[in-house]
Amino acid sequence: MKYALILDHVSQYSVNLMCDVLGVHRSGFYRWRDAPKSQRETRKEKVASLVKDTYEAFEAAYGAPRITQELNALGHKCSVNYIARIMQERGILARNGKAFNYGGHALTMHNVADNLLWRDFSTDRPNQKWVTDITYVWVRKEWLYLATVMDLYSRRIIGWSLDTSMTERLITQAMQMAIDARGTAPGLIVHSDRGTQYRSNSYVSFLEKHEITRSMSRKGNCWDNAAMESFFARLKVELIYAKCYQSIEEAKSGIFGYIEIFYNRKRRHSANDGLSPVEFEETAAFAA
Template identity: 55%
Template sequence: MLKKSGCIFCERPKVKYAAILDHKGQYSIKTMCKALNVARSGYYQWFNSPESSYEYKKRVVKKRILDTYEEFKARYGSRRITEELKALGYSCSVNYVAKIMHDSDIKAHNGKGFKYPKRSLSMNNVSDNILWRNFSASTINEKWTSDITYIWVKDRWMYLAVVMDLYSRKIVGWALGSSMTYELIMEALSVAISRRGDTENTILHSDRGVQYRSQKYIDFAHRHGFQLSISRRGNCWDNAPMESFFSRLKVEMVYPNNFQRIDDLKSGIFEYIEIFYNRKRRHSLLNYKSPMEYEEQLKVVA
């Protein structure tokens, strides 16, 4: 017998009509209309209308794509938009979405995520690199990484310090300031500690920046039970997840906005990290779940 599908389109009358048409000859029109809870008059009206099921689906999907593209401020390409549509119950492929986006002349803010070539690994001078490019973690608070980036605002540099939990790639702490100091990274780390709780034996990785080698920062980290891990000299690939995050942050938020005021930059960073990145942005490494959604799974299993 004709079965209902989980696809959202099968909850729309026009696509129910299309399903009836597909099974015409196998079952009576009356039986199928009753099974799918639609009126025969509606089916016959649709059957004689000029818009086909394919055209109807394309029209509905196109509107949803445009709405999603606008909702995520042009930060999503075809793959992530497809995942959003699937989560809403729209059955469609990446290629189908990509074609509609191409025909509509829309695309995500362009930029490639940071990738490191594994063939470039060297076994020299790694005694202080506990992490050693093993960026996977089995639970929260097992491995954190931190870094600083700079952002130009009108006529000056601003500096953003960030702490990431490698289990979910969630940003657990951040701080924005006008000086690239150890106080800035300690502020970001303090926020992360207050949010995450127990950090005993948590690996805390960073590059060899002077801020991360300051005695005050080292003492502060040790007091909270961290095991410090440091990248090799001049090797940005040892902290690839943070490099990737900063790359996306600038492509998806900083460059399109061209901030002229510090307050606007602060608001933009808050929106990007706390509202978009942590709660909404689908991460390919997390099976296209957001960091918060990925961590919720861990709580359910526990």
């Protein structure tokens, strides 16, 4: 649709120019833009956001069939053809697809750390093993990025940061929050994927300054950081997909409430014998 094409490029070209080139009236475009969305359009936007989240979560490895399987498993019923059309319209292509180009994988893999965790998410005390990652939250017309740090001892989110850009500053702020809240202990390991932010010189130097040892997942293996992926999946299903935030401020407020009030203090966790992360830590401290 011509109006949708104009909306997708308003940050690059003027509306007047695009309307003239495409032979449509500006008034028609604005009426279309401001009109209430149909149920069909609303669903398509929601599914498109889910597709983008899943595509990024599996590091661009999944095409339409596997993304469809993931979404159906989460309770979002859709067909392979429907997902394929959405991916085609938005230029989303799996890593094994023709003409694939995904900048994050094309960079030289410098500052890669060994995988010290090896999917052993067990720990008997705080500040022994932390995991960290970034997830994407689609808010109306732009991405919001959330970086989190989890202590595997209780699965508590001890540090987090939100921003509209995915930079070293985003992950460093989340890590600084964790350090301010918990301090560090000798032998502390922080595990992440191989994202460029986690391999940046500034982030590596930051961890070295605090005597924190880095660990990294194997290339393209999201299950090496399964505890954090599980948290992100809960966040998306229990909050993001249900709310469909229309503003950055709404999303920030909702995410704050989910992490600090609901997840850390109320949500029961199977790894904690059915206790919330805060309850688990308080119970363990009392028993000691």
